[in-house]
Amino acid sequence: MSTTMKKYGLLLMLLTFLFTLPTIAQAEQSTKSTNLTQSTKSKKATNGTNDKNTTEVPQLIQPTPSTKDAKSTSIIIDDKKLTLPSNAEVKNMNQSVMIPLRVVIEHLGYAVDWEKESKQLHISDGTNKIQLTVGSNASIVNGTETTLSSPPVVEGGTALVPLRFVGEQFGLKVRWDNANKSVLIQTPPPKEEVKPDPNQNETIPPGNTGSNKGSTSGTAQINSINYMDNKLMVEVQGTVKPKIITLTDPNRIVMDIPATAFTTEFIDGQLTNGKAGFHGKLDYIVDNPHIEQVRYSLFDEKSSTIRIVLDTKADIGYTITDGGSESGLLTLELHTGDQVVPPAVTDPPTTTPPVTTPPTTIDGKKIVVIDAGHGAKDSGTVGASGKYEKDFVLALALKVEQLLLQEENIQVIMTRTDDTYIQRSERIEMANRVNAAAFVSIHANSAAPKRTVGGTETYFHHKSHQQFADIMHRHILGATKFNDRKVKNNSYEVLTKAKVPAVLLEIGFLSNPQEEQQMLTEEFQHRVAASIVNGIKESIGVQ
Structure with a gap:
C-alpha cells in the first residue's frame, strides 16, 4: 500500500471516531439516568414502610400560563369582545382557564367585593352568593360548601378565578376556544317583559321582571340616584336606614339600603335587567378627580337591599344627612380628613335662574x-x-x-x-x-x-x-x-x-x-x- 493510501485511511478512521463521540456520550448519559432511576426505585423498595421517618418531598405545582402570549387571549360575552386592562389577563393554570374576576363579573352586572385581610371574594347576582378564598379549593355557594378544581389566585393585583365554576353557578354557558385563544361566555336570554299599568304608580319588586307587580308592604322607594359637586343624592319615598362601610384595595364607599325598591320609572329609565337582576351606573362620571364611577344594584333579593357603590380614587371620608327622615333626599357628601372636598367644578351652585329676555347678537340673531x-x-x-x-x-x-x-x-x-x-x-x-x-x-x-x-x-x-x-x-x-x-x-x-x-x-x-x-x-x-x-x-x- 502506498504512503498516500495509508494517509487517507488514517484520516477516514479519525473522522469516523469524531462523528461517533456525541452518540457515545448520549448513550452513556441515558445509561446513567436509567441506573439512577433504578437505584432510587430499589432504595424505595428496600426501605418500604420500614423507615417511617422518611417523608417524600411534595412536588410544587406552579401556575403554568398558556404558551401563547397572554395578551393575545380575549374574552367574548354575548358576541361582544371585552377590552382588558394590561394587568388583567386570561391564563391557563393547572388545566383550568382562569379569568380576571372584576373585569368579567362587573361587565355582567354582578356585585363583587374583596376582603383583603381574609383574602375572600364575595360575588352576588342578587339571588346567588358565592364566597371564594384565594389559595383555597373550598368555596361556599348559597351557604353550601363546594370544591373548586383550581383555587383562586392573585397576580399583578388582579384576582383570577376558574371560569367554568363561576359560569355554571350563575347559569352561564362558558367554554374555552383554544384555536382562537378566547373565553366565550353566553348569558341566558332575557325573560319576556310584562309592562306595568301606566295608570298605576307601582313598584316592581326587585328581582322580578313584572309578573308580580306592586310594591312590597313597608318598602321604601328610590326615585333617582345622582352625583354632583361631590355629593351622592338619592331621592327616596319613605324612611330609609342606610348602612355604610368603606373598603380599600380598591377604595370604595358602599351604601346598603334594606327594605327598599326601585320605582317603575327608575327601572325603565336607568337600570338594566339581566341575569344579575336590576343594576346600572351613572354614565356621566368622566374625569372626576375623586371618584371613578357610581354603580347601583339589587344586592340581596330576600331583604330587598339596594346597594350603591362609589368607586373612589383615594380613601375618602363622608358625611351622611337626612338618612332617617322622610325629607325625600338622602345625601352623602365626600370629605378628605376633616375638610369637605372642594367641588370639581368651582362654579357656585345655581338655583332656578331668573327669567330673562333671550339675548341677541350684533346683527339681531x-x-x-x-x-x-x-x-x-x-x-x-x-x-x-x-x-x-x-x-x-x-x-x-x-x-x-x-x-x-x-x-x-x-x-x-x-x-x-x-x-x-x-x-x-x-x-x-x-x-x-x-x-x-x-x-x-x-x-x-x-x-x-x-x-x-x-x-x-x-x-x-x-x-x-x-x-x-x-x-x-x-x-x-x-x-x-x-x-x-x-x-x-x-x-x-x-x-x-x-x-x-x-x-x-x-x-x-x-x-x-x-x-x-x-x-x-x-x-x-x-x-x-x-x-x-x-x-x-x-x-x-x-x-
Missing part, C-alpha cells in the same frame, strides 16, 4: 348652542350592532347645524364638530357665556342587555325650563314615532349648571335593535334634525 354628547375617549353607550352613541349624536347634531345655518334670525354654536371630548361643565358654560336663547344636548339611550326597552324622552332640571322641554319633546316624538317616555326632571350637569333654557334629548334606545336600525339611517336623522330645529324656533319665538 338669537344664539342657539347645540351639544353633541360624549366624544373621543367618552364613547357613550354602545348599540346593539356595536355602533357608538358619540358617532350617532354627532351625525345628528351636524344635520341640525346645517338647518340652523339656513335660518336668518338664528346664530348656531356647536360644542363639538368632530370626535373630540369637551368637559360637560365647559359645554354648558359655552351657552352661559353668550347668554344663549337655547341649549340643546343630544344623546341616545341604552338599557342593555334588555333589547325590548325603547322610546323617546326629554330632560330638564330648572322648573322655568320645563315649558322648553315640553315643546321640544312634542316635536321630536312626532318625528321618531317611538314610545313616549315623557318629559322628566334630572340633575345632569349640563342642566343643573345652566343659566339659560336647557334640555337634554334622549332620541331613542341604541340597545333596541329595531330603534337602532332606524336611528342610523340618513332619512331618520334628517327627519329628527328638522323636528329639533322646529322645536327650537317655536321655543325662542323665531318664525
Whole structure:
C-alpha cells in the first residue's frame, strides 16, 4: 500500500471516531439516568414502610400560563369582545382557564367585593352568593360548601378565578376556544317583559321582571340616584336606614339600603335587567378627580337591599344627612380628613335662574348652542350592532347645524364638530357665556342587555325650563314615532349648571335593535334634525 493510501485511511478512521463521540456520550448519559432511576426505585423498595421517618418531598405545582402570549387571549360575552386592562389577563393554570374576576363579573352586572385581610371574594347576582378564598379549593355557594378544581389566585393585583365554576353557578354557558385563544361566555336570554299599568304608580319588586307587580308592604322607594359637586343624592319615598362601610384595595364607599325598591320609572329609565337582576351606573362620571364611577344594584333579593357603590380614587371620608327622615333626599357628601372636598367644578351652585329676555347678537340673531354628547375617549353607550352613541349624536347634531345655518334670525354654536371630548361643565358654560336663547344636548339611550326597552324622552332640571322641554319633546316624538317616555326632571350637569333654557334629548334606545336600525339611517336623522330645529324656533319665538 502506498504512503498516500495509508494517509487517507488514517484520516477516514479519525473522522469516523469524531462523528461517533456525541452518540457515545448520549448513550452513556441515558445509561446513567436509567441506573439512577433504578437505584432510587430499589432504595424505595428496600426501605418500604420500614423507615417511617422518611417523608417524600411534595412536588410544587406552579401556575403554568398558556404558551401563547397572554395578551393575545380575549374574552367574548354575548358576541361582544371585552377590552382588558394590561394587568388583567386570561391564563391557563393547572388545566383550568382562569379569568380576571372584576373585569368579567362587573361587565355582567354582578356585585363583587374583596376582603383583603381574609383574602375572600364575595360575588352576588342578587339571588346567588358565592364566597371564594384565594389559595383555597373550598368555596361556599348559597351557604353550601363546594370544591373548586383550581383555587383562586392573585397576580399583578388582579384576582383570577376558574371560569367554568363561576359560569355554571350563575347559569352561564362558558367554554374555552383554544384555536382562537378566547373565553366565550353566553348569558341566558332575557325573560319576556310584562309592562306595568301606566295608570298605576307601582313598584316592581326587585328581582322580578313584572309578573308580580306592586310594591312590597313597608318598602321604601328610590326615585333617582345622582352625583354632583361631590355629593351622592338619592331621592327616596319613605324612611330609609342606610348602612355604610368603606373598603380599600380598591377604595370604595358602599351604601346598603334594606327594605327598599326601585320605582317603575327608575327601572325603565336607568337600570338594566339581566341575569344579575336590576343594576346600572351613572354614565356621566368622566374625569372626576375623586371618584371613578357610581354603580347601583339589587344586592340581596330576600331583604330587598339596594346597594350603591362609589368607586373612589383615594380613601375618602363622608358625611351622611337626612338618612332617617322622610325629607325625600338622602345625601352623602365626600370629605378628605376633616375638610369637605372642594367641588370639581368651582362654579357656585345655581338655583332656578331668573327669567330673562333671550339675548341677541350684533346683527339681531338669537344664539342657539347645540351639544353633541360624549366624544373621543367618552364613547357613550354602545348599540346593539356595536355602533357608538358619540358617532350617532354627532351625525345628528351636524344635520341640525346645517338647518340652523339656513335660518336668518338664528346664530348656531356647536360644542363639538368632530370626535373630540369637551368637559360637560365647559359645554354648558359655552351657552352661559353668550347668554344663549337655547341649549340643546343630544344623546341616545341604552338599557342593555334588555333589547325590548325603547322610546323617546326629554330632560330638564330648572322648573322655568320645563315649558322648553315640553315643546321640544312634542316635536321630536312626532318625528321618531317611538314610545313616549315623557318629559322628566334630572340633575345632569349640563342642566343643573345652566343659566339659560336647557334640555337634554334622549332620541331613542341604541340597545333596541329595531330603534337602532332606524336611528342610523340618513332619512331618520334628517327627519329628527328638522323636528329639533322646529322645536327650537317655536321655543325662542323665531318664525
